[in-house]
Amino acid sequence: MTYDFDAMLQTIKDKQWSLADIDWDAPGAETMTDELRAKMQPFMADLVWIEHVGARGFASLATMAPTPAIKEIYEYFHAEEQKHANAELALMKRWGMLDDSGTIPEPNINVKMAIKTLDTFGDSLPLTGLATLIPLLECALDGALVKFLLDEVSDPVCHEVFRHINSDEARHITVDFQVLELIGAGPLHKLLIESASNLKPQVVLGLIVVFVPLINKMRDNIIAMGLPEQKLYNAVKRFNTIGSRGEYTSRIPAYHVLRSQAGMVINRAHPYHRLLADPLVKVTSFVPARLLGRPQAWVDEITHEPVAS
Amino acid sequence: MSPTAFRGDLLVGEDWRSRDFRGLRVAVVASADEAARIVPYVARSASSVKVFQRSPALLLPARLPVPGGPLRRSLARLNLRLSVDDPWLRRQLTPHDDRPRVVVRRGFYAALQQPNCKLYTWPVYAIVEQGLRSAEGVEHRVDVIVLGADVDIASCATREEHIA
Numbered sequence: 001m002t003y004d005f006d007a008m009l010q011t012i013k014d015k016q017w018s019l020a021d022i023d024w025d026a027p028g029a030e031t032m033t034d035e036l037r038a039k040m041q042p043f044m045a046d047l048v049w050i051e052h053v054g055a056r057g058f059a060s061l062a063t064m065a066p067t068p069a070i071k072e073i074y075e076y077f078h079a080e081e082q083k084h085a086n087a088e089l090a091l092m093k094r095w096g097m098l099d100d101s102g103t104i105p106e107p108n109i110n111v112k113m114a115i116k117t118l119d120t121f122g123d124s125l126p127l128t129g130l131a132t133l134i135p136l137l138e139c140a141l142d143g144a145l146v147k148f149l150l151d152e153v154s155d156p157v158c159h160e161v162f163r164h165i166n167s168d169e170a171r172h173i174t175v176d177f178q179v180l181e182l183i184g185a186g187p188l189h190k191l192l193i194e195s196a197s198n199l200k201p202q203v204v205l206g207l208i209v210v211f212v213p214l215i216n217k218m219r220d221n222i223i224a225m226g227l228p229e230q231k232l233y234n235a236v237k238r239f240n241t242i243g244s245r246g247e248y249t250s251r252i253p254a255y256h257v258l259r260s261q262a263g264m265v266i267n268r269a270h271p272y273h274r275l276l277a278d279p280l281v282k283v284t285s286f287v288p289a290r291l292l293g294r295p296q297a298w299v300d301e302i303t304h305e306p307v308a309s
Numbered sequence: 310m311s312p313t314a315f316r317g318d319l320l321v322g323e324d325w326r327s328r329d330f331r332g333l334r335v336a337v338v339a340s341a342d343e344a345a346r347i348v349p350y351v352a353r354s355a356s357s358v359k360v361f362q363r364s365p366a367l368l369l370p371a372r373l374p375v376p377g378g379p380l381r382r383s384l385a386r387l388n389l390r391l392s393v394d395d396p397w398l399r400r401q402l403t404p405h406d407d408r409p410r411v412v413v414r415r416g417f418y419a420a421l422q423q424p425n426c427k428l429y430t431w432p433v434y435a436i437v438e439q440g441l442r443s444a445e446g447v448e449h450r451v452d453v454i455v456l457g458a459d460v461d462i463a464s465c466a467t468r469e470e471h472i473a
Contacts, residue, residue, distance in 0.1 A: 016434040020448040063405035079431045083446030297397035307448045
């Protein structure tokens with residue numbers, strides 16, 4: 001049975017919410033102790049940046065969507081990921097984690113490299129590649145990080161915000177995998193040709209150098225905060241669990257590549273960590289940020305203000 | 310609540326042509342084709358203009374003796390490249406369909422780069438008392454909203470009832 005993307009689009013429109021719907025001055029901010037604030041500040045900054053970069057990913061997907069309804073859905077998802085970044089920045093402000101200017105802290109080098117890659121190759125990546133990569137990152141980073149946050153923080157406003165965000169994310173994951181089903185159901189030769197075009201050296205190298213250390217860096221940050229990394233692995237496993245439910249997703253070569261990467265990520269004993277991912281985290285930490293140049297203007301679009309005049 | 314609950318002025322069709330926008334905060338919600346007619350006029354006098362572009366189009370500043378097709382599109386892309394320096398703004402203005410339409414409009418790119426003007430591509434989902442809300446979660450407060458003829462006001466109204 002084919003999935004009804006038009007009905008999903010209507011649901012997305014009906015479920016829109018705004019930062020202005022939230023009472024940012026409601027009681028509960030005092031539950032953020034000094035100790036928790038210091039621990040959560042870098043974590044929140046990472047989370048905001050991951051959402052912000054996710055938004056950029058959907059902007060690229062919108063340019064290559066297979067149908068007009070999916071294109072419009074991706075345009076909403078682009079905006080919704082930005083909304084999540086904005087809402088999380090507003091939480092940071094509520095908790096006194098921002099300086100007086102209210103600007104978001106600089107991203108770490110791995111996030112900066114992801115931004116550079118999306119700016120350079122994002123719009124020219126083949127649909128099968130990007131459409132498979134986005135749900136992996138959504139499962140692994142978004143899903144895991146949000147779970148940590150809700151376990152650690154008791155502020156009711158935070159839980160209200162994340163009820164909205166989780167509801168949006170559930171639709172993102174649903175659509176992500178339904179699009180994989182749609183692509184996977186297409187002619188095999190088209191899939192193979194598109195997949196072969198994924199194999200351009202700069203694309204493969206870009207993906208390895210950028211996204212392999214990005215996930216491990218995030219894992220290191222999680223461990224540094226004293227949180228159990230198993231939760232990250234459970235989130236990564238979702239990629240495989242949901243993907244394997246599909247009838248056609250397994251026909252997509254990029255899905256198999258990323259699924260096996262996900263399998264390596266969750267196995268700490270795998271040589272992937274010792275020989276590739278961990279050394280890449282170390283090597284990339286020496287990359288001077290100025291080498292990457294100025295990111296495109298979308299990085300400045302983030303705001304914690306619910307209202308703009 | 311209907312869009313008329315908006316406390317400012319809601320202009321539809323060609324109503325914007327007869328309006329004085331001096332000192333006003335204005336939002337324009339329209340396709341690129343229409344926005345490119347409205348924005349240069351509004352940006353001349355408004356204190357700020359937020360342009361919510363629904364679908365981008367390729368623009369040429371004047372009628373050229375060039376047949377429609379790839380050559381015309383290439384010239385329009387060159388026009389965009391020469392008129393807009395900022396790569397992200399250029400991307401927002403670039404249509405990504407295989408054969409985008411080319412329309413003749415003058416002054417849109419220049420107006421968008423004025424300091425009082427800003428382009429957004431976020432979907433607008435509701436018109437509220439003091440402005441409009443777009444899907445990136447921000448309420449944009451304005452004095453006047455100009456809606457392009459191809460914008461479905463009913464969908465904004467329906468959404469507003471849902472919120473209320």
